[in-house]
Amino acid sequence: MIALPPSFDANLAIDIGLLLMLLAIAGAIVRTRSLLAAIILFSIYSLVSAVWLVVMDAADVAFTEAVVGAGVSTIVLLGAILLTRGEAEKPDWRRLIAPALVCMLVGGLLVYAAMGLPALGDAASPANAYVGRAYLQQTPNDIGIPNVVTAVLSSYRGFDTLGETTVIFAAGVGVALMLGFGPRASLAPPPASVGDQHVVLRVAAKLLIPLIALYALYVQFHGDLGAGGGFQAGVIMAAAIILHALVFGLRETMAAVPPKVARSVAALGVLLFAGVGVVCLMNGGGFLDYDYLFAPSVEKQIPGWLLGDPDHAHHWGQHFGILTIEFGVLLTVSAVMVTIFYGFAGRTVDVARDEARR
Numbered sequence: 001m002i003a004l005p006p007s008f009d010a011n012l013a014i015d016i017g018l019l020l021m022l023l024a025i026a027g028a029i030v031r032t033r034s035l036l037a038a039i040i041l042f043s044i045y046s047l048v049s050a051v052w053l054v055v056m057d058a059a060d061v062a063f064t065e066a067v068v069g070a071g072v073s074t075i076v077l078l079g080a081i082l083l084t085r086g087e088a089e090k091p092d093w094r095r096l097i098a099p100a101l102v103c104m105l106v107g108g109l110l111v112y113a114a115m116g117l118p119a120l121g122d123a124a125s126p127a128n129a130y131v132g133r134a135y136l137q138q139t140p141n142d143i144g145i146p147n148v149v150t151a152v153l154s155s156y157r158g159f160d161t162l163g164e165t166t167v168i169f170a171a172g173v174g175v176a177l178m179l180g181f182g183p184r185a186s187l188a189p190p191p192a193s194v195g196d197q198h199v200v201l202r203v204a205a206k207l208l209i210p211l212i213a214l215y216a217l218y219v220q221f222h223g224d225l226g227a228g229g230g231f232q233a234g235v236i237m238a239a240a241i242i243l244h245a246l247v248f249g250l251r252e253t254m255a256a257v258p259p260k261v262a263r264s265v266a267a268l269g270v271l272l273f274a275g276v277g278v279v280c281l282m283n284g285g286g287f288l289d290y291d292y293l294f295a296p297s298v299e300k301q302i303p304g305w306l307l308g309d310p311d312h313a314h315h316w317g318q319h320f321g322i323l324t325i326e327f328g329v330l331l332t333v334s335a336v337m338v339t340i341f342y343g344f345a346g347r348t349v350d351v352a353r354d355e356a357r358r
Contacts, residue, residue, distance in 0.1 A: 011055065018052045033090060035081045043074040056120070059227035060149045063219075067235040072337050075242050079344040144315035145224040145322070153229070154322040158288040161325070162273050165332050169270050172336030176263075179343030198247075205247040212240035220330050221323070230326035234333025241334070242341050250345050259342050262335045269332030273325045280321075290321025 025045045032038050046069025053062035118125035126132075135152055143151040153161050216236035223229030245253035277287040285292025294302075294317050302316050 014055055015052070018048055018055070021048050022052075035084070036078075039074060039077045039081065042077070043070045046070040046073070060229075063227045063232050064235075067232050067239070071239050072235050072242070075239065075246070076337075076341055076344060079341055142315075143318045143322075145319065147224050147226060149227075150224050150229055150322065150326075154325055155288075155290060155318060158277075158290075158325065161329070162270075162277070162288070165273055165329050166270055168336055169266050169332050172266060172339050173263075175340050176343050179340075179346075201247055205243060209240045209244055212243065213237060216240065216330070216334075220326060223326055224319070224322055230329030231333055233326075234330040235337060237330065237334040238337035238341075241338050245341065245345065250342075254342065257338060259339065262339045262342065264335075266332050266335035266339065269328040269330070269335065272328035272331065276321055276324050276328075288321070288325075290317040291315070293317040293321045 022045060025041055025048065029038055029041045029045070032041065046065055050062045050066040050070065053059075053065060118127075122128065135148055135156065139145070139148050139151045143155050145151055216233045219228035219236060220230060220233035223233070241253065241257055244256070276290070276293065280289045280292045281287055283292040283295060299316050
């Protein structure tokens with residue numbers, strides 16, 4: 001065996017290796033003129049970033065980066081390049097001098113600012129003291145769930161998360177209004193039969209799509225125990241629907257999940273989230289104060305073994321409140337992602353018609 005020096009830091013070596021990979025990928029993205037290659041490289045960049053976040057013990061953020069950056073964003077961009085040419089025009093290098101200098105200046109300022117940050121894991125750092133420490137100390141008694149991140153986002157800062165969910169819904173509606181909701185694709189003639197050359201892909205997709213949907217539900221219902229939650233689960237669920245569209249065609253997917261249904265589900269998720277807060281108000285509590293979700297008489301009738309630990313004092317209002325609002329986030333995020341994909345992919349019908357007229 002090769003003996004490593006006592007001062008060797010494996011984590012630092014992994015960090016340096018991942019950083020070099022990110023720099024190499026970023027350089028390749030800048031140099032390539034192929035839009036398809038750039039999108040694939042962006043996906044790889046997001047995947048490496050997710051690995052780096054895991055090394056930094058930020059599992060929830062890594063999960064989000066993986067499913068959004070390397071997952072759905074890549075699929076949406078692939079649908080977007082169908083509306084344009086596959087190659088980007090080669091710009092005049094003299095026009096890139098000023099933006100390059102600005103990027104170098106901003107990057108240097110960020111590196112200089114990072115030198116003043118506290119060491120990773122420093123107990124006296126602002127992130128681990130004051131409010132952060134209070135969350136860690138009070139979550140077991142106030143919320144009663146193991147994942148402090150979910151407790152902060154869904155309970156302590158539930159009103160902020162409601163605002164973020166509303167922003168996602170509004171952004172989806174805005175994009176759909178600009179691109180269309182995709183119904184034109186359902187009016188296009190069906191594609192010609194291609195025989196059995198894609199039979200392996202279709203069979204594999206039929207096996208994978210239910211598993212992806214099942215995994216989305218697992219992430220949804222275990223968000224209070226570990227990394228995950230409604231946002232990540234919604235993106236994974238949208239990926240299953242988009243995979244169906246890529247393999248079996250947009251017409252078939254729109255027949256199963258019509259654009260009107262997707263828009264309605266997106267609005268339903270926001271209403272479900274806000275409805276939990278209204279129920280809390282009706283029971284005498286504050287908005288999204290889950291402790292008032294159930295009346296005391298109802299909460300006493302809930303069996304203690306329901307979460308597998310009858311000897312532990314459970315906060316049933318917090319548990320069911322977080323579960324319900326996270327499900328609302330799942331509905332909104334998945335429906336908005338599908339709606340945006342419909343908007344991009346549905347415009348390919350117009351592009352095909354324009355090409356045919358030429």
